[in-house]
Amino acid sequence: MSVAVTIRDVARQAQVSVATVSRALTSPDLVRATTRERVLAVAADLGYQPNLAARGLITGKTGNIGIVVPDLNNPFFTGVLKGVQNQARLASHAVFVADSDEDPAAEEQLVRAMAKQVDGVILCSPGIDEQQVRELAESTTLVLLNRRMRGVPAALMNSGSGLRQVIDHLVALGHHRIAYLNGPRTSWSNKERRRGLRIAVQRHDVDLVDMGPFPPRYEGGLQAADLAMAENVTAIVAYNDIMALGVLARLRDRGVRVPDDVSLTGFDDLMFGALCQPPLTTVAMPVVPAGRLAVDLLLDRLANRDAEVRQDELDTQLIVRATTAPPA
Amino acid sequence: MSVAVTIRDVARQAQVSVATVSRALTSPDLVRATTRERVLAVAADLGYQPNLAARGLITGKTGNIGIVVPDLNNPFFTGVLKGVQNQARLASHAVFVADSDEDPAAEEQLVRAMAKQVDGVILCSPGIDEQQVRELAESTTLVLLNRRMRGVPAALMNSGSGLRQVIDHLVALGHHRIAYLNGPRTSWSNKERRRGLRIAVQRHDVDLVDMGPFPPRYEGGLQAADLAMAENVTAIVAYNDIMALGVLARLRDRGVRVPDDVSLTGFDDLMFGALCQPPLTTVAMPVVPAGRLAVDLLLDRLANRDAEVRQDELDTQLIVRATTAPPA
DNA sequence: ATGAAAGCGCTAACAT
DNA sequence: ATGTTAGCGCTTTCAT
Numbered sequence: 227m228s229v230a231v232t233i234r235d236v237a238r239q240a241q242v243s244v245a246t247v248s249r250a251l252t253s254p255d256l257v258r259a260t261t262r263e264r265v266l267a268v269a270a271d272l273g274y275q276p277n278l279a280a281r282g283l284i285t286g287k288t289g290n291i292g293i294v295v296p297d298l299n300n301p302f303f304t305g306v307l308k309g310v311q312n313q314a315r316l317a318s319h320a321v322f323v324a325d326s327d328e329d330p331a332a333e334e335q336l337v338r339a340m341a342k343q344v345d346g347v348i349l350c351s352p353g354i355d356e357q358q359v360r361e362l363a364e365s366t367t368l369v370l371l372n373r374r375m376r377g378v379p380a381a382l383m384n385s386g387s388g389l390r391q392v393i394d395h396l397v398a399l400g401h402h403r404i405a406y407l408n409g410p411r412t413s414w415s416n417k418e419r420r421r422g423l424r425i426a427v428q429r430h431d432v433d434l435v436d437m438g439p440f441p442p443r444y445e446g447g448l449q450a451a452d453l454a455m456a457e458n459v460t461a462i463v464a465y466n467d468i469m470a471l472g473v474l475a476r477l478r479d480r481g482v483r484v485p486d487d488v489s490l491t492g493f494d495d496l497m498f499g500a501l502c503q504p505p506l507t508t509v510a511m512p513v514v515p516a517g518r519l520a521v522d523l524l525l526d527r528l529a530n531r532d533a534e535v536r537q538d539e540l541d542t543q544l545i546v547r548a549t550t551a552p553p554a
Numbered sequence: 555m556s557v558a559v560t561i562r563d564v565a566r567q568a569q570v571s572v573a574t575v576s577r578a579l580t581s582p583d584l585v586r587a588t589t590r591e592r593v594l595a596v597a598a599d600l601g602y603q604p605n606l607a608a609r610g611l612i613t614g615k616t617g618n619i620g621i622v623v624p625d626l627n628n629p630f631f632t633g634v635l636k637g638v639q640n641q642a643r644l645a646s647h648a649v650f651v652a653d654s655d656e657d658p659a660a661e662e663q664l665v666r667a668m669a670k671q672v673d674g675v676i677l678c679s680p681g682i683d684e685q686q687v688r689e690l691a692e693s694t695t696l697v698l699l700n701r702r703m704r705g706v707p708a709a710l711m712n713s714g715s716g717l718r719q720v721i722d723h724l725v726a727l728g729h730h731r732i733a734y735l736n737g738p739r740t741s742w743s744n745k746e747r748r749r750g751l752r753i754a755v756q757r758h759d760v761d762l763v764d765m766g767p768f769p770p771r772y773e774g775g776l777q778a779a780d781l782a783m784a785e786n787v788t789a790i791v792a793y794n795d796i797m798a799l800g801v802l803a804r805l806r807d808r809g810v811r812v813p814d815d816v817s818l819t820g821f822d823d824l825m826f827g828a829l830c831q832p833p834l835t836t837v838a839m840p841v842v843p844a845g846r847l848a849v850d851l852l853l854d855r856l857a858n859r860d861a862e863v864r865q866d867e868l869d870t871q872l873i874v875r876a877t878t879a880p881p882a
Numbered sequence: 883a884t885g886a887a888a889g890c891g892c893t894a895a896c897a898t
Numbered sequence: 899a900t901g902t903t904a905g906c907g908c909t910t911t912c913a914t
Contacts, residue, residue: 232891243901248893258899273693275670279607279616280891283906288607290650290671298636301629308626311653320671322618323651325639342603343618343648444829471829478831498826501772501799503806560907571885576909586883608907611890 231272240268251276291524292322292340292347294333301496302513306350306371309517317525319345330354334362341366346524348381348517349373351415369524371516373414379527380537381520385415385493386422388509388542392463392491393426395507395544400552401432401461401489405454407447407473408438409465416465419493423463435459440469447472452480460488460553467492467499467508474502474549485551495545504548512540559600568596579604619852620650620668620675622661629824630841634678634699637845645853647673658682662690669694674852676709676845677701679743697852699844701742707855708865709848713743713821714750716837716870720791720819721754723835723872728880729760729789729817733782735775735801736766737793744793747821751791763787768797775800780808788816788881795820795827795836802830802877813879823873832876840868 237244242265249256250265257265268274282288293310295303307323314321322340326333330353337347346367352359356375362368363378370380396404406423409416416439427434435457440446447469454462454473464470470492477484484490484504492499495510523536565572570593577584578593585593596602610616621638623631635651642649650668654661658681665675674695680687684703690696691706698708724732734751737744744767755762763785768774775797782790782801792798798820805812812818812832820827823838851864 233893234891244892245894245902246900249900252893256899261899275666277611277891278671279610280906281893282607283605283611283891283908284893286906298632298639299629301627301632304626304629304632307651308653311626311651312655315652320650320652320668322648323635323639324643324648325636338603340648343606475829475831498799498829501803501826501830503803503831561909562907572908573886573910574884577884580909584883589883605907608890609909611892611907612909614890 231274233274233276236265236269236272236274239272240265287528288343288345289318290320290322290344291521292324292337292344293350293520294324294326294336294340294347294352295350296326296328296333296353298323298325302494302511303350305513306517306520309514309519310348310521311517312514313518313521317521319521319525326353328353330358334358337362337368338365345528348520348524351413367524367527369520369527371520374537377535379523379535381516381523382537382539383511383513383516384539384542385418385509385511386425388493388511388544389419389422389463390426391542391544392493392507392509393423393430393432395546395550396461396463396489396491397426397430397432399461399489399550402553403433403435403457403459404461404463405435405437405457405459407440407450407454407462407464407469408436409440409442409469411439413442419465438465440465442466442469444468444472444475447474448476451476455480455482455488461550462488462490464490464492467494467496467506470506470508470549471498471502474506485549487554489550489553491550500547507547507550508545510543510545512542515540559602561602561604564593564597564600564602567600568593615856616671616673617646618648618650618672619849620652620665620672621678621848622652622654622664622668622675622680623678624654624656624661624681626651626653630822630839631678633841634845634848637842637847638676638849639845640842641846641849645849647849647853654681656681658686662686665690665696666693673856676848676852679741695852695855697848697855699848702865705863707851707863709844709851710865710867711839711841711844712867712870713746713837713839714753716821716839716872717747717750717791718754719870719872720821720835720837721751721758721760723874723878724789724791724817724819725754725758725760727789727817727878730881731761731763731785731787732789732791733763733765733785733787735768735778735782735790735792735797736764737768737770737797739767741770747793766793768793770794770797772796772800772803775802776804779804783808783810783816789878790816790818792818792820795822795824795834798834798836798877799826799830802834812877815882817878817881819878828875835875835878836873838871838873840870843868 250262324336351372451473492508499506578590652664679700768778779801820836827834
């Protein structure tokens with residue numbers, strides 16, 4: 227067990243008051259160099275680690291940040307978490323993580339539970355409604371990730387642009403009739419993608435077949451594949467990679483060749499999209515940078531509460547692999 | 555920002571002392587029912603949330619647990635994290651997470667940094683040596699996951715048994731000459747798998763070609779594939795799924811058919827093993843249950859420091875899919 | 883059954 | 899430059 231060496235042990239051993247020890251550690255310029263060195267030496271010798279909870283009690287800062295994600299099994303969110311974790315470490319902050327299991331009620335409760343122990347919370351792709359998010363923002367410093375809302379700082383990825391790049395790519399290849407397989411209608415991500423879609427479609431005058439919504443999973447793709455083929459499209463744009471993989475599997479089973487008979491794109495650039503056969507054309511989401519950005523936004527806000535609310539958007543990028551080709 | 559309602563606000567409003575409020579919340583039997591209800595009502599009304607840091611300062615318990623993993627991008631560890639997170643929530647504990655980026659030095663430092671803020675730490679697949687782990691175990695309550703060490707509680711998965719099941723399966727199909735593609739020589743997981751391998755091999759009298767080590771990644775598989783084929787084996791047992799996927803890709807490029815020309819197995823049962831073509835025969839590791847188990851072990855240990863050190867092992871299970879068949 | 887008071891480990895005035 | 903003191907919000911004796 228921890229030997230529980232406190233600031234007093236250090237003070238005694240170094241022959242100074244606890245205040246001096248505290249200062250030597252947190253505001254080194256306030257103590258004479260020789261004293262400081264002696265204190266620091268003793269602290270190191272004793273293996274003294276300040277009790278952050280006690281410190282936080284008085285400073286009002288915990289040095290912790292929290293992150294709430296819908297699902298830790300989703301590589302999208304663990305990518306974000308990785309970025310958050312990296313950047314937090316650079317700023318000497320520890321991170322609390324909670325998984326809401328896609329349950330909005332849990333989401334709300336988890337943020338509240340964290341609030342007391344952290345300086346702020348990063349809320350990823352929240353399923354709760356705007357009103358609830360605003361209430362949470364009252365109880366703690368909040369930064370949103372992958373959702374935009376007036377007045378709340380947010381780390382965003384421009385998925386609209388990603389989808390525009392997809393359509394541009396398909397049109398350049400010569401496609402005119404394209405299916406879009408919707409994800410959940412209510413999700414902010416799906417709305418953003420459709421927005422990009424609408425813009426691109428207007429620009430190019432292509433036939434868009436707007437299908438779904440489908441579950442944003444492998445099974446959703448299996449189901450969508452046949453429906454899309456019945457629409458005589460030459461290209462299928464799936465809501466995300468996993469759905470695209472389901473489409474790919476179903477098409478293969480039916481003997482439909484990709485990309486010879488039909489082109490297919492995903493979204494997210496999860497690792498296995500590069501490893502499947504044929505490798506998937508998709509859009510890379512900068513999830514790790516987004517996690518880092520969210521930490522920066524949070525720390526900025528903590529440092530300067532009156533600054534303007536930042537909502538920064540990171541670029542997405544089309545990754546052309548082997549599931550797209552000119553139509554037959 | 556948090557409205558900072560403290561126990562004193564509740565006390566004043568409920569016309570009792572802070573001590574009574576404290577008791578109403580933590581030892582309800584010590585206060586009269588009517589008083590308790592009044593206090594609780596006021597607390598709820600004011601939206602009072604006890605400051606856990608302050609509570610921890612006096613009780614010596616934080617209500618937090620920590621977990622340190624080598625890589626948050628690895629689905630294996632996020633599965634564990636998911637289990638940890640679930641179980642911790644059931645026990646009303648929050649979880650700190652840290653990612654060491656496979657760096658042993660960081661691993662050690664992260665555990666130490668966490669130690670003060672948590673009741674105990676779950677250390678996953680540590681890369682540090684036994685001596686260092688023991689030192690860490692001095693500074694906090696430690697539970698290992700995916701590594702066994704005398705005297706330290708551990709949540710384990712029987713990967714030896716998994717590999718035995720793989721060999722039994724291959725032998726039953728009629729294979730006699732089998733390659734094993736080693737992961738990192740120093741890793742506990744690889745040692746365990748080889749142990750299972752040795753036992754199975756002795757029992758069946760098969761020719762084992764022990765190859766590697768290879769990087770436990772896709773690239774490792776690409777590299778290993780040609781070497782394995784040069785050994786004239788009829789089956790390849792990869793250290794893990796990702797490596798197996800690399801092997802699969804390389805074999806396909808060379809025109810070697812799986813499983814017709816050669817059988818192939820992975821290990822871990824990551825999602826994309828089921829989605830690739832052909833779907834991968836592999837061994838399922840109970841990562842989520844292992845995470846839960848680790849939390850149980852930790853809480854048990856916290857509750858009863860003198861109890862015997864538990865090292866529980868969960869069963870692994872062969873998942874037969876389509877990359878294994880009788881040899882040509 | 884309840885209250886008063888001490889103190890967990892620390893920082894921040896306020897002294898000197 | 900350093901020490902003294904008063905809390906931060908809470909639990910827990912010890913009284914009553």
